Amino acid sequence: MDVLRRYATDALLLWGDVPEFRYFLPRLLELAADNEFDWPDPEIVFSKLGRGRWTEWAADERAVISAFLTRWWETRVDDDCPWPDIGTVLCSLGLTGIELVPFLDRWGRLGTTGAIINLHEFVTTGVTWRTTGPDLRNPFWDKETPGYQNVIAWLADGSALAAVEHGFHNETREEMLALLDETHSLLGAHDR
Template identity: 45%
Template sequence: MSGWEAAVRRMYDVFGHVTRPERMDGCLHCVEPGPERPLLAGPVGSIEAAALARYAAKALNTWGGVAEFRYFLPRLLECAAADAFVYPDPEIVFGKLASAEWRTWPDEERDAVTGFLSEWWHETLRRHPVHPSMDTVVCALAATGMDLAPCLQAWSRLDTDAAINHLYDFVQTGLSGQRLTNAFWDRRSAAYRQLLTWLTGGPAAAAVEAAFAAETREPVLERLAAIHPALLPSP
């Protein structure tokens, strides 16, 4: 079993104690009575993404509270990490963790969520191409309120082709000057400043320079050279 598979299984194990709701109240103008019945008819892990998508969009806002959110959490995060919902986007779903104040939950639950988020990052970093994109993944992780420092430390090693290609792609599509382009970023957040400082404040440029010095393959050298100027700190 891979680390990612183990992290997913642990989420189901840890949150398996959460009591199944008998009903889920929602805003009368937004959710008609009874739409939760198909979601509560069987095991959480068997819920189809298409059936769960409406709840994923409305959870904690106009449909259900934290108790219901914790009940569905393993399947919600599993589907969102696979970008299995047509809507909502992963950034929205993972952002609901912050709304639910997950870092105040019991230790075992916090550890399971942290392990899931960490393994999602490493699973993304080790493969290229991926879906959802690195741009989506890092923004979704930031939306949870987690510290991005361990993620950026791992990315800084640039010790695989996948890590280099992810940085190349991000510079092309996720970064514009001194701004991150994903519309879901909270530009006032600590995570936004943390990632932007890593990208344009020197650390990413230094990582590229170290990777360039250790590399011998011409195509990889060209790719590193292409992104280096965009990562240099502003004069």
């Protein structure tokens, strides 16, 4: 595990090339998704996909990676106590270069207790609300990437707020309604 940890930290930066990275990738993603490394952080490991330009790889390789990323998101967004936390997962996905809109749309359905809890947690602790709009707190985000811009737009353009409003209609449990209400208040106060 120490060898993989060291490799994951500096792959495609100090050592290794894309073919070597492809060889180690399945195990690296598995370990990072389960937060098995004490270092590097998941964001660092998943950012290697972007650095390795996986979206230009063979179609079958892209399909497998996309399916893995989608499944990782689905299990974490619906988990009422995900580890790593949902902000880390979202940032990690964004750093891969995958299109985040479908992931945000999936989250916006708020179809599970976990999705509601995770949105509340993200909006209250993963976002800094400025007069100019939301800013994502995770220091690994690159503000120039489409992923970052997708999340900011989702938070600021009313999409997340509409998801919460829709969530009110489908929820009856008081504790979930309280979380939705607090999330709605924050999003509504900052909706453009």
